[in-house]
Amino acid sequence: MSHKYSTLFSWINVTLDYFIINGTLYLSFIISERSFAWGEVYDYKLTLLLLNFCWFYCSHVFNIYSQILKREAVPIMRANVGALCLFMILAILIKFILPQLYIPPTPFIYYFILLPILILSLRFAFLLLRKYRRKSWLGSNNIAIVGASLAGKDLYNYITINNQLDYNVVGIFDDNPSNVPPHINYLGKIDDCISYAESNGISEIYCALPYNQSNKIESLMQEADAHMILFRLVPDLKGTIHHNFLVELFGYVPILKLRQEPLESKANEILKRGFDIFFSLLVIVLILSWLIPLMALIIKLESKGPVFFKQQRSGKRNKVFYCLKFRSMKVNLDCDTLQTCKGDQRITRVGKFIRKTSIDELPQFINVFMGDMSVVGPRPHMLKHTQDYSKVIDNYMVRHFLTPGITGWAQVNGYRGETKETIAMLNRVQADLWYLEHWSILLDLKIIFLTIWQGFRYNDKAY
Numbered sequence: 166m167s168h169k170y171s172t173l174f175s176w177i178n179v180t181l182d183y184f185i186i187n188g189t190l191y192l193s194f195i196i197s198e199r200s201f202a203w204g205e206v207y208d209y210k211l212t213l214l215l216l217n218f219c220w221f222y223c224s225h226v227f228n229i230y231s232q233i234l235k236r237e238a239v240p241i242m243r244a245n246v247g248a249l250c251l252f253m254i255l256a257i258l259i260k261f262i263l264p265q266l267y268i269p270p271t272p273f274i275y276y277f278i279l280l281p282i283l284i285l286s287l288r289f290a291f292l293l294l295r296k297y298r299r300k301s302w303l304g305s306n307n308i309a310i311v312g313a314s315l316a317g318k319d320l321y322n323y324i325t326i327n328n329q330l331d332y333n334v335v336g337i338f339d340d341n342p343s344n345v346p347p348h349i350n351y352l353g354k355i356d357d358c359i360s361y362a363e364s365n366g367i368s369e370i371y372c373a374l375p376y377n378q379s380n381k382i383e384s385l386m387q388e389a390d391a392h393m394i395l396f397r398l399v400p401d402l403k404g405t406i407h408h409n410f411l412v413e414l415f416g417y418v419p420i421l422k423l424r425q426e427p428l429e430s431k432a433n434e435i436l437k438r439g440f441d442i443f444f445s446l447l448v449i450v451l452i453l454s455w456l457i458p459l460m461a462l463i464i465k466l467e468s469k470g471p472v473f474f475k476q477q478r479s480g481k482r483n484k485v486f487y488c489l490k491f492r493s494m495k496v497n498l499d500c501d502t503l504q505t506c507k508g509d510q511r512i513t514r515v516g517k518f519i520r521k522t523s524i525d526e527l528p529q530f531i532n533v534f535m536g537d538m539s540v541v542g543p544r545p546h547m548l549k550h551t552q553d554y555s556k557v558i559d560n561y562m563v564r565h566f567l568t569p570g571i572t573g574w575a576q577v578n579g580y581r582g583e584t585k586e587t588i589a590m591l592n593r594v595q596a597d598l599w600y601l602e603h604w605s606i607l608l609d610l611k612i613i614f615l616t617i618w619q620g621f622r623y624n625d626k627a628y
Contacts, residue, residue: 193275313344317373373399445533478545487538489528542570543597564597575599578616
């Protein structure tokens with residue numbers, strides 16, 4: 166349901182954005198230096214080039230230019246805020262990664278203040294204009310659906326609910342009126358659809374007939390072409406396969422995907438890994454550098470045994486790795502098979518405190534730096550848990566498509582700690598699958614913030 170004006174307005178927004186990105190830098194130098202020539206800004210051409218590449222990447226990560234006429238205003242503004250936040254993070258990282266690249270601080274302070282204001286003001290002005298002009302840009306297309314299959318009824322409900330599409334579904338054609346629900350307008354027999362469309366100003370017909378009626382579909386296609394009515398095919402897969410799919414085209418061949426996986430993109434994978442390295446390095450240098458010697462002394466004074474507890478756990482693609490923790494228990498033989506429970510006698514006095522405050526998990530930032538773990542992701546489970554739960558929970562192994570994390574979407578939603586019942590693990594797995602399908606760098610930042618926030622609150626599942 167693309168529209169002829171969508172590409173035009175996308176390119177208008179792209180052009181204006183890049184004009185603002187480059188022009189704002191010049192304006193920032195003028196404000197800070199009072200007298201400035203463009204030739205001097207040209208001396209910072211590498212910086213300017215890198216900033217343009219950063220915006221190109223950020224705008225594509227958040228898809229800020231896609232469906233710019235049809236998407237609701239709030240998701241568009243949210244995507245632009247996300248792109249600007251990521252852009253500023255990357256711009257700051259450039260300074261750390263390339264210290265030899267001289268960047269005067271004052272102009273760039275002005276730049277980071279002015280750029281979000283100008284970009285968001287432009288987008289808000291466009292959305293305000295779109296509000297009053299969208300009908301003339303999009304037009305109000307009357308369409309009809311042929312076939313009261315599950316796909317046909319789902320399409321009707323979707324278009325009816327999403328008013329921003331500016332499509333008016335006049336009803337459904339089907340040979341059996343009883344197939345059409347009462348809330349949907351029944352238009353008549355399938356063979357009458359073309360003549361009805363021609364006499365009632367219907368511009369498009371969406372055919373949701375099953376594939377076993379291919380002869381009728383072919384006939385309707387030819388008749389629609391003869392009367393210059395656009396004809397669309399709606400594949401009905403739900404009748405045979407009870408799953409939601411995403412469609413990806415290989416040339417003209419449609420490929421059905423079980424789920425959206427943002428981290429399949431190499432760019433997203435590199436972004437997440439870069440963030441992991443940066444964040445884990447900060448924790449290692451600023452916290453673990455002094456905390457490890459201190460904890461080593463405290464742990465050794467209370468009980469015999471190593472400072473670190475190393476346990477084999479299931480990693481990405483189910484690859485086994487050693488997960489690090491500060492030792493919080495007495496040395497025992499059941500550590501790899503018996504899960505911690507409330508009132509566990511194996512936990513030391515120091516262990517109770519560091520487990521309650523999650524200090525015992527901090528050495529896992531070393532795992533993150535080494536690449537075995539991520540800051541955010543599904544929690545890695547013991548090998549025995551992986552073996553046991555993979556047999557009783559559907560899609561359990563799907564969570565291993567991701568690098569395991571120190572914290573995750575499941576943990577900030579309350580699914581942490583002991584899993585006595587299968588339902589507790591099922592809830593955790595479902596949360597992990599949701600994270601896999603909805604990953605973004607902003608979601609990772611949100612999870613990190615919620616983890617820190619919840620760390621200051623009492624949690625009866627942490628023991």
